[in-house]
Amino acid sequence: MIPISDELTLLEQVLESYDLKYIAEHLNQVSPGRWTRELLKRWVGAKEELRLSEAEFNHLQTLIPEAPHRKNHDFDFIDLFAGIGGIRKGFEEAGGRCVFTSEWNPYAVRTYKANHYSDPLNHKFNSDIREVTLSAKPDVTEAEAYRFIEANVPDHDVLLAGFPCQPFSIAGVSKKNSLGRKHGFECDTQGTLFFDVARIIAAKRPVAFVLENVKNLKSHDKGNTFRVIMKALDELGYWVADADSSSNEDYKIIDGRHFVPQHRERIVLVGFRKDLNVHEGFSLKDVANLYPKVKPTLGDILEKEVQPNYILTPKLWQYLFNYSIKHKAKGNGFGYGLVKAHEVTRTLSARYYKDGSEILIDRGFDPKLDLEHKKNLENRPRRLTPRECARLMGYDAPGEYGFRIPVSDTQAYKQFGNSVVVPVFAAVAKLMKDRIISAKILAAQQPRDRNRFVA
Structure with missing residues (x-):
C-alpha cells in the first residue's frame, strides 16, 4: 500500500500545474467514473481521506516531469x-x-x-x-x-x-x-x-x-x-x-x-x-x-483535423477581410496573414488569442469569388491550435504531443506568443x-x- 503522505505529496505537485477537473479526467482514464472535481477538492481540503490504487498513483505520476536521463551535466x-x-x-x-x-x-x-x-x-x-x-x-x-x-x-x-x-x-x-x-x-x-x-x-x-x-x-x-x-x-x-x-x-x-x-x-x-x-x-x-x-514546413506541423471552434466565424472573417481592404486603400499594411501549407507564417504574438489574424490557415479561400460566395463561407480560414503553436515554436516536432499544455487556449496563445x-x-x-x-x-x-x- 502506498503511504497516504506520498499520495498527498504527489497531488500537491500535480496541482502546481493542473486544475482539479483535469486531474479527475486523468484519473478516470484508469478508474472510469470514480473521480470528480468535487471529490478531489474534499481530499485537498483534508475533509475526506481518499486512497489511490497503485495504477492511479502511477498514472498521476506521469503528469510530473521526469528527471533527465543524462546522469552528468556539463x-x-x-x-x-x-x-x-x-x-x-x-x-x-x-x-x-x-x-x-x-x-x-x-x-x-x-x-x-x-x-x-x-x-x-x-x-x-x-x-x-x-x-x-x-x-x-x-x-x-x-x-x-x-x-x-x-x-x-x-x-x-x-x-x-x-x-x-x-x-x-x-x-x-x-x-x-x-x-x-x-x-x-x-x-x-x-x-x-x-x-x-x-x-x-x-x-x-x-x-x-x-x-x-x-x-x-x-x-x-x-x-x-x-x-x-x-x-x-x-x-x-x-x-x-x-x-x-x-x-x-x-x-x-x-x-x-x-x-x-x-x-x-x-x-x-x-x-x-x-x-x-x-x-x-x-x-x-x-x-x-x-x-x-x-526544416519542417507549415504543412508538417498542422493537424489533419481540428475542432470547429478554431475556424473563424463568418462575422469575424468578414470583419478581418473588410478591415484589410480598408487599410490597403489607405496605403497601410495592416491586415490578416493568410498562409498556405508551404509558406512561412508571420510572427506569432501574445495577442493571437484575440482573433488569430496574423496567422490564418488557408482552407481553400478563393480571392476570385465574392466573400459571401458559398464556397468562401464554407472554406473560412482557421486559427492555429495551441498544439500547432507548440510545434511552430519548436517545443514539439511535427506530429508530436510531448509538450504539456495545462492551461486554457487563451493562456497558451499568450505563452507561445511571448516565447x-x-x-x-x-x-x-x-x-x-x-x-x-x-x-x-x-x-x-x-x-x-x-x-x-x-x-
Missing part, C-alpha cells in the same frame, strides 16, 4: 524571466542543468512546472526577481543587495534571461553623486528589470550569459536603451558577441524561420567574461552552420558549449572576488 545555468522555458530547453539539450528559475506569471509557471524537472536538491524556484535582487527596496545598500543575492541565487556558469524591454532614465544621478554612490550600471539601469539581471551578473560572475529580446531593442527609446545595456555589460567585465555588427548584417539578430516555418526575429546577446579570454573568434554568424538541412523558437537557442547553446566548459575550468582556478562591486 555546466549549470539559471533561467530568469523564464516564461515557459524555451531558452532552458535549448540549453538542456546542450548538456546544461538548470539550478534556479524565476518567473512571475502564475499561468506560465504552471506550464513550466508541467514540462521541466525541478530537482528538489539542486533547483530553486522564484517568482518576482526583485525579491532576490532587493531592487524594490530603495533603502537597501548595494553591499546588502549583493550579499543577499550571493546567499539566495545558486552559483552558476551561465545566466539566461529573456528580460522585458523598458526605457531607462538618468533621473537621480546627481542625487546619488551627492551621496557618494556609484552611478554606473547601478544608477543608469535602476528602475528597469535589466537592472535585476545586471545585479545578479555582478554578484555571481557567471562565465557567460545569454540575453534575449525583441529585435526593436536596438531602436527602443531612440537607441538609448540598447546603449545603456551594452555600456553596463562592458562595465561588468563582459565581452558581447558581434557588438559592432552593422545594421545591414547584424548577427545578433536571428530569424527563427531558419529552423521553423515562422518569421520571428529576435536579438540575442551572448557574453563571456573578458578576464577568462575564451571569446576570441566567437560569432553568432556561425549559427548559420547549424541550420537544419531539412522563443527553441531550436534557435539549442543552436546558440551548442555554439557556446565548448567555450563555456573552458571558461568554467579557468574560473575554478581563480578565487571569485565576491565584493568586486561592493563599495
Whole structure:
C-alpha cells in the first residue's frame, strides 16, 4: 500500500500545474467514473481521506516531469524571466542543468512546472526577481543587495534571461553623486528589470550569459536603451558577441524561420567574461552552420483535423477581410496573414488569442469569388491550435504531443506568443558549449572576488 503522505505529496505537485477537473479526467482514464472535481477538492481540503490504487498513483505520476536521463551535466545555468522555458530547453539539450528559475506569471509557471524537472536538491524556484535582487527596496545598500543575492541565487556558469524591454532614465544621478554612490550600471539601469539581471551578473560572475529580446531593442527609446545595456555589460567585465555588427548584417539578430516555418526575429546577446579570454573568434554568424538541412514546413506541423471552434466565424472573417481592404486603400499594411501549407507564417504574438489574424490557415479561400460566395463561407480560414503553436515554436516536432499544455487556449496563445523558437537557442547553446566548459575550468582556478562591486 502506498503511504497516504506520498499520495498527498504527489497531488500537491500535480496541482502546481493542473486544475482539479483535469486531474479527475486523468484519473478516470484508469478508474472510469470514480473521480470528480468535487471529490478531489474534499481530499485537498483534508475533509475526506481518499486512497489511490497503485495504477492511479502511477498514472498521476506521469503528469510530473521526469528527471533527465543524462546522469552528468556539463555546466549549470539559471533561467530568469523564464516564461515557459524555451531558452532552458535549448540549453538542456546542450548538456546544461538548470539550478534556479524565476518567473512571475502564475499561468506560465504552471506550464513550466508541467514540462521541466525541478530537482528538489539542486533547483530553486522564484517568482518576482526583485525579491532576490532587493531592487524594490530603495533603502537597501548595494553591499546588502549583493550579499543577499550571493546567499539566495545558486552559483552558476551561465545566466539566461529573456528580460522585458523598458526605457531607462538618468533621473537621480546627481542625487546619488551627492551621496557618494556609484552611478554606473547601478544608477543608469535602476528602475528597469535589466537592472535585476545586471545585479545578479555582478554578484555571481557567471562565465557567460545569454540575453534575449525583441529585435526593436536596438531602436527602443531612440537607441538609448540598447546603449545603456551594452555600456553596463562592458562595465561588468563582459565581452558581447558581434557588438559592432552593422545594421545591414547584424548577427545578433536571428530569424527563427531558419529552423521553423515562422518569421520571428529576435536579438540575442551572448557574453563571456573578458578576464577568462575564451571569446576570441566567437560569432553568432556561425549559427548559420547549424541550420537544419531539412526544416519542417507549415504543412508538417498542422493537424489533419481540428475542432470547429478554431475556424473563424463568418462575422469575424468578414470583419478581418473588410478591415484589410480598408487599410490597403489607405496605403497601410495592416491586415490578416493568410498562409498556405508551404509558406512561412508571420510572427506569432501574445495577442493571437484575440482573433488569430496574423496567422490564418488557408482552407481553400478563393480571392476570385465574392466573400459571401458559398464556397468562401464554407472554406473560412482557421486559427492555429495551441498544439500547432507548440510545434511552430519548436517545443514539439511535427506530429508530436510531448509538450504539456495545462492551461486554457487563451493562456497558451499568450505563452507561445511571448516565447522563443527553441531550436534557435539549442543552436546558440551548442555554439557556446565548448567555450563555456573552458571558461568554467579557468574560473575554478581563480578565487571569485565576491565584493568586486561592493563599495
